[in-house]
Amino acid sequence: EPEPEPEARKDAPKKEDTPKAEAKAAPADDEPAEAPKAPANGGSGQDLSAPVDADGVRVKASPLARRIAADRGIDLTTVEGSGPHGRIVERDLEGLEKTRVVRAGASGRAARASREDEVVRVSQMRKTIAKRLVESKQSAPHYYLTMHVDCDALVQLRKDVNAAQDAVKISYNDLVLRACTKALLAHPNVNVAWEGATIRRFGGVHLAFAVALDTGLISPVVRDADQLGLIDLALAVRELAEKARAQKLDSADYTGASFTVSNLGMAGVDAFTAIINPPAACILAVGALNQVPVVKDGQLAVGHRMTITLSCDHRAVDGAVGAAFLGDVRKALESPVGLLL
Structure with missing residues (x-):
């Protein structure tokens, strides 16, 4: 679905309507890296500023994706983007109404931490046991x-x-x-x-x-x-x-x-x-x-x-x-x- 152009200011000079002025909108799957910025108080009154994950990294999302997320209450830090450079686009939010309650509140950092390897220091007792058992198995x-x-x-x-x-x-x-x-x-x-x-x-x-x-x-x-x-x-x-x-x-x-x-x-x-x-x-x-x-x-x-x-x-x-x-x-x-x- 193409994204709407931002509303023109009333005091801005009008442009002539010509065929060249109406550029063909790009499909949502191929959204440009730099999309037009929505006005600070655009239409719905929702806060459409770019969300930040637990690491303080700005989450890349298209303006349309931000509006959809705001309307549905979806936390964009829990969504994996499929657009250029991991950018979140409209299709990434499809079907998330049913899962957002389960995923809400889980930061990207917490999700990653649950899958990180844990390195445990070996106790002196385990070192001694390991040494003796290796010697036993190798020599006896x-x-x-x-x-x-x-x-x-x-x-x-x-x-x-x-x-x-x-x-x-x-x-x-x-x-x-x-x-x-x-x-x-x-x-x-x-x-x-x-x-x-x-x-x-x-x-x-x-x-x-x-x-x-x-x-x-x-x-x-x-x-x-x-x-x-x-x-x-x-x-x-x-x-x-x-x-x-x-x-x-x-x-x-x-x-x-x-x-x-x-x-x-x-x-x-x-x-x-x-x-x-x-x-x-x-x-x-x-x-x-x-x-x-x-x-x-x-x-x-x-x-x-x-x-x-x-x-x-x-x-x-x-x-x-x-x-x-x-x-x-x-x-x-x-x-x-x-x-x-």
Whole structure:
């Protein structure tokens, strides 16, 4: 639609009407870079001055586009122009009556800021974790063993234990930690660390468990876990987890692990493989405990199943040794009464 020429002043000299004086109006899609300026108080009484965005930059718009925006209440700083040099023209305002309420008030700067990259400084804890895990993955030849655990009896045992005492609510992770402790006592060649010319066989079970923090992942260590019963082990885990979340762990609280357990089951992860946490030679990855269809005595039934995956450093732990250990962890979880002893 062609834009109207500004109203002539009454005192201006009249020009003769000749065919040459009537120039053909340009279509709105090809509006000239310099359009005629509307009078300061032209016609509608609207303020047609050029709007300015949040950066103080003048928004380029044709006089017709400004009038349409003023009439419809459209904020031109939220409109992207399709004319020359990003100039807003009439066609850019088509159909904006329905969307202007949603877009009103949002400055061009705010819209751009929501899409800008964010650069976050790496914490010292994350630097340390990254350094250790890279060293572990690059130096230790990892191999992985996976087994599926029938947890029907484990689910019932947990209910019974929690109903019988109120000292601490036993979690499935507590039961996994207890099963690992007992299996490590039976397999001392898994409770080891690779030290280059030697392999250290730990005198006690120093059990680490992964705790996710906003600043990174940390693995507090329950020292001499083999000296603790199930309830005391669960209490020790709670105490260390609280210290970790409060960022009050001493260096002795997260160093010197002989074995690590990482559990992502509470996050809905069915199975995963974990990177070995030095100096330990193995780490157990625990998946979610799910209800799944199973076959029992030739009949389809609903059962509780969990997937566990053992990562081993092949320099220190051979495959057969790792498999025997993982098999005993599964047996302890499938016949869990022994976890109470």
